[in-house]
Amino acid sequence: MTTLPKWADTFLVPLISLLIAFVLSGLVILAIGENPVAAMKLMVTGALGSTYGWGYTLYYATNFMFTGLAVSVAFQAGLFNIGGEGQAGLGGLGVAVACLYVPWPHWSLALIAAIFMSALFGAAWAAIPAYLQAKRGSHIVITTIMFNFIASALLVYLLVNIMRPVGTMDSASARFDAVMRLPRLHDILALVGIPFNNRNPANISLLIALLAAVGVWVLMWHTRLGFELRAFGKSEKASVYAGINPVRITMYAMLISGGLSGMMAINTVMGEAQRLLLNSVEGAGFIGIAVALMGRSHPFGVVLAAVLFGFLYQGGAELALWTTVPRELITVIQALVILFTGALDDMVRRPIAALFLLFRKART
C-alpha cells in the first residue's frame, strides 16, 4: 500500500481512526443513557477549563509520555513490549530504594539518583525477557506479560512483608523525607511569573519526560544505534545481513524501553505519592501501548497522544464525579483507540488509499 502520500499516512489515517474511536465511544455513552455532547463538554471543562484541570491532565500525560516512549522504542525495533506495567512497578521500587535509604541533602540530588535507579530497575526487569527473546527465541510478548504478574506478586510481597513500616496497616512504604519533595509545576511556573493552581500533582517530571522525548528522537534518528534499531525493526533478515547483531539490538531496545517505563515512577512515586504504594502504576504501562500506536511511534506524536490521553483520564475522572458514567469509560475509549489505530489500521487505510487513487486518476 504505497498509494498514500506521507502526510496522509502520518496524520490522516490516525486522525480518522481516532475519530471512529470517539464516535463509537459517543454511541456507548448514548447507549448507557447519557448525552455524549454534554459528556464531552464536561470532560473539556473538567480537564482543560482551569489550571487545576490542566495540572492533572499534564500529570497523567507525564506518565503516558514515559510509557508511550517506552513502547514506541521497542516498536521501532520490531518488538512489542507489553511489560510496561511491571517495568514501571519495578521502577517505583528503584525510586523508593533511592529515596528511603540515602539521606539526600537536596531534592535535585535525590532526583538524579531516583532517575538512575528507576531506569536501572525498569531496564533490569525488561532485560530477562529481552535476553530470552534474543538468545532462546521465547516470544517477548508472552514473557513480558508473565513478568507483569511476577512483578506485581513481588511488589505485594515486598510492600506487605519488608518495606511496610512497623505498626501501619496499609501496604505501602514509609514516607520519603520532606527534603525530597519535587518542585511542583506551579513552583516552576511561578519563577517566570505565570500563575498556576497549586492543588495538583503536576511536577518537574513533566520536563524530564519532554527531555526524554527529545532524547529518544535524537537517539532514533541521529545516532548509529537508532539507525540499527529501526533497520532491525523494518527487516530482521536484511539488518542481520548488513552486519547488525540481533542479540545486541534486541537487548538495547528492551533495556531502553524498560528504562523509560521505569522512569515513569519518578512522577507517581516521587512526584505525587511521596511513598511507594501498592498499585502506583495504575495501568499507565498499558496506556503506553495506545499512546505509542496513536503517536505512530514517533516521540513528537507520542507527546501529543500522551496529552490527549491525559485529557481523557482527567476528563473521565470529572465525568465519573458529576454523572453516572463510570470511570471505566476511559478504558473503553482506550480499547477502541488501540483497536482502530493498531489492529484495524488496514480497515481505515484501504478506503483512504482507494480514494487517493481515484483522485490521482481523475487528475491525469
Added chain:
Amino acid sequence: MIDFATLIEILDSTVRLGTPLLFACLAGLFSERAGIFDIGLEGKMLAAAFLAGAVAAVTGSAWLGTLAGIGGSLIFAAIHGFASITFRGNQLISGVALNFLASGMTILLGQYWFGLGGRTPALIAGGRFEAITLPFADALAPIPVIGRLYSDLLSGHSALVYIGFACVPASAFLLYRTRFGLRLRAVGENPAAVDTAGISVTGIRYAAVAICGVLCGLAGAYLALGLAAGFGKEMTAGRGFIALAALIFAKWRPWYALGATMLFGFLEAVGNRFPKIEIGFISVPSQFMQALPYILTVVILAGFVGKATPPRAGGEPYVKER
C-alpha cells in the same frame, strides 16, 4: 503433614479452579493451532462471565446465562477474527484492545443495568449451576480411600466441570482424527499449502476463532455461575493469561493442556488453603505461589526444561499470492 481429608479437599478445589483454565486453555489451543495468536482470552472470559451473570440473574436460568455468555464471547471472537484475518491486523494488538474493551464495557453496562458498581445481582438457586451427585456417591462414601475419592472428588461438581473434562478427548479427537482438525493444524503451520489444496484458509481460521469463542464463553460462564454466584468486577483476575501460560506449558496439545491447567489449579488451591508454607527453615510466601505459574511458563519458554515450539505460522496474517 497433611491428612487424607485435607488432600481430598485440595484436589477437589483443584478441579474447581482448574476448570475455567481448562476451557480457556483449549480455546487458545484451537485459535493458536490455526495460526491466530490470542492474548484476548482474558477479555472474552470476562465478557462471557458478565453476560452469563447478567442473564442468569434476570432469567433465573443458568443455561440461558451460559448461552448468553457464549454469545458475548463470540462477538469478541468475531472482532478478533475480523481484525486479524480479514484486515490482517496485528493479532497481539487486537487481543490487547479486546481485553480493555471487555474490562471497560462490563463495568459500564453492569452499572447501567444493575447499578451495583459493576457487579451483577447475587444469584439464587436455579441461576447457578448446582452440584451433580454421581450415581452411588452416597452409597460408596463409607468405603475407605476409594469411596472418598469417588464421592468427594469425582462427584459433586457442576455440569460445566464434567463438560470441561469431556472437551479434552473431544478436542484431541477433533484435532488429530478428523479432516477438519488436520486442516486446522495445517493452517497454523503452512497456510499456503492448505490454500494450494483448494481449501479456504480464511474459512478454517474463522472456524477456529469461533470455537475459541465458544470455549471462552464456557470458561466465563463457569466463573460467574459455577465458581461464584454472579459476576464481579474484573472477576477473571488474570485467569486468561494463566490459561495462555498453561497453553505454552502444554506445548499446544489437548491432553497436556489438561495436565497443565490442573497443575496451575492445584497451585492456586494450595495457595488458598495454606497462605504460608513452611519447608524446613524457609517459609514460602503466598505471593510466590501466585507467581509460580508465570515463573514456570517463563522457564518453559526459555527452553531450559523441554522446548515449547509454537505453530509456525502463528501471528502472521495470510496473504494470498497475487
